[in-house]
Amino acid sequence: MNGLARKGLWKHRTPPYGYTREIPTEDGGVIYLDVPQIVPEQVAIIKRIEELYLSGQSMRGIAVMLNLDKTPPPIGSAWSAASVTNIMHNPFYCGWIVWGLRRNQKVYDPKTMRFVTRGVPVPAYATMLASQVRRPTLDDFLAHRDILVADGVVIEKGQHEPICTEERRRQIDREIEARLLGTGRGASTSAALPRLFTGLMKCAECGSTMYPRANKNGRIYYCCSRYREGACKTGVTVREDDILKDVEVVIHNFITPGAIDQYLDARAEQDLTGIQDAIHSTSQALKTLSGRRARWDTAYEGEVIDLQTYGQKLSELEMEHERLQKTLMNLQKQVAFQQNHKERREQLLHSAETFPALTTKNRATVKQRLRTLIQCIIIDSGKIVEIKFFQ
Ligand SMILES: [Zn+2]
Numbered sequence: 001m002n003g004l005a006r007k008g009l010w011k012h013r014t015p016p017y018g019y020t021r022e023i024p025t026e027d028g029g030v031i032y033l034d035v036p037q038i039v040p041e042q043v044a045i046i047k048r049i050e051e052l053y054l055s056g057q058s059m060r061g062i063a064v065m066l067n068l069d070k071t072p073p074p075i076g077s078a079w080s081a082a083s084v085t086n087i088m089h090n091p092f093y094c095g096w097i098v099w100g101l102r103r104n105q106k107v108y109d110p111k112t113m114r115f116v117t118r119g120v121p122v123p124a125y126a127t128m129l130a131s132q133v134r135r136p137t138l139d140d141f142l143a144h145r146d147i148l149v150a151d152g153v154v155i156e157k158g159q160h161e162p163i164c165t166e167e168r169r170r171q172i173d174r175e176i177e178a179r180l181l182g183t184g185r186g187a188s189t190s191a192a193l194p195r196l197f198t199g200l201m202k203c204a205e206c207g208s209t210m211y212p213r214a215n216k217n218g219r220i221y222y223c224c225s226r227y228r229e230g231a232c233k234t235g236v237t238v239r240e241d242d243i244l245k246d247v248e249v250v251i252h253n254f255i256t257p258g259a260i261d262q263y264l265d266a267r268a269e270q271d272l273t274g275i276q277d278a279i280h281s282t283s284q285a286l287k288t289l290s291g292r293r294a295r296w297d298t299a300y301e302g303e304v305i306d307l308q309t310y311g312q313k314l315s316e317l318e319m320e321h322e323r324l325q326k327t328l329m330n331l332q333k334q335v336a337f338q339q340n341h342k343e344r345r346e347q348l349l350h351s352a353e354t355f356p357a358l359t360t361k362n363r364a365t366v367k368q369r370l371r372t373l374i375q376c377i378i379i380d381s382g383k384i385v386e387i388k389f390f391q
Helices: 040-054 058-066 080-091 123-130 138-143 145-150 166-180 240-254 257-301 308-340 343-358 360-373
Strands: 019-024 032-037 096-099 102-109 112-123 154-157 199-201 210-214 219-225 374-380 383-388
Touching: 040 058, 040 166, 080 166, 096 138, 102 240, 102 308, 112 123, 123 145, 123 308, 138 145, 138 154, 138 166, 145 154, 145 166, 210 308, 219 240, 240 343, 240 360, 240 374, 240 383, 257 343, 308 343, 343 360, 360 374
Parallel strands: 199 374
Antiparallel strands: 019 032, 096 154, 102 112, 210 219, 374 383
């Protein structure tokens, strides 16, 4: 089934928007090509979409503009933000074929009391999706290529003519990412200033998280989230720029190679045994699951239960199976992560050393760095009283 895709060919009858496989013959028939050909009018529209997006338009805004221009949509009667988003994310346009991320599976649907076929993400893809908040970029696919391919996904250079370069694709991916982080051209002005310490500051008085607010001048300060509800006495706010100055000093003085080693060693020992235990019990649970499945099979075959109950049981077991499988893969990933000791050490050291050099222009980077270096900052009466390092 995946043979054609593996050769870089497209096996679908309908290739992505901008391409066609159908060539009309003189006698009114159609021949289907294995390598999709470019449809110039549609390619012009894709290029326009990319230009609009990089110049700061939102996906929704682009859909509206295309509809106002009466541009024929890929499917349905009008362009939607989703159809624009799909085009923006598809690696096919820079020459890659990513095939088989979902697989059809019979799933019991309690509403209709029938088995229905649904495209379910393959386990490796499900794990990948669970580990990130945004849709996968070209580089995400390439970085996870081995585990995806091991799960039957095809990630190959296609034989079709790309309509943009990989560099262009990455430029767009970076812009999408930047907007998610609240920077980038299309970001609204309030989001243009990412709050550096969101979720990192805790109120010493009541232990709850301190939330960022901005005043009229755009200055960001943090306040205990329970103060407004009257559940905490401390209404003292802290200014973000003050805290940042203090944090710079603390990072500079406390995140030393010795401190990083100590942290990594402690974590490696403590976590690895815990993870191994968890892997063991998860594998046990998976084994038990197949035993349970066999018993329900027997019960149904022996007409002890009816089809509906059997179906329900099967879908319950299937969900449980998927959940356990996901857990197992995450645990295995953690083991790999622990074993990357040296790499992690260098990463942390680099993060700490280069931190003071980051200017306020790089707020998105500062925000990411803070998350790598700091687990939590405890604030009492407007002052830092404790910093826990490393996420
Ligand atoms: Zn509080």
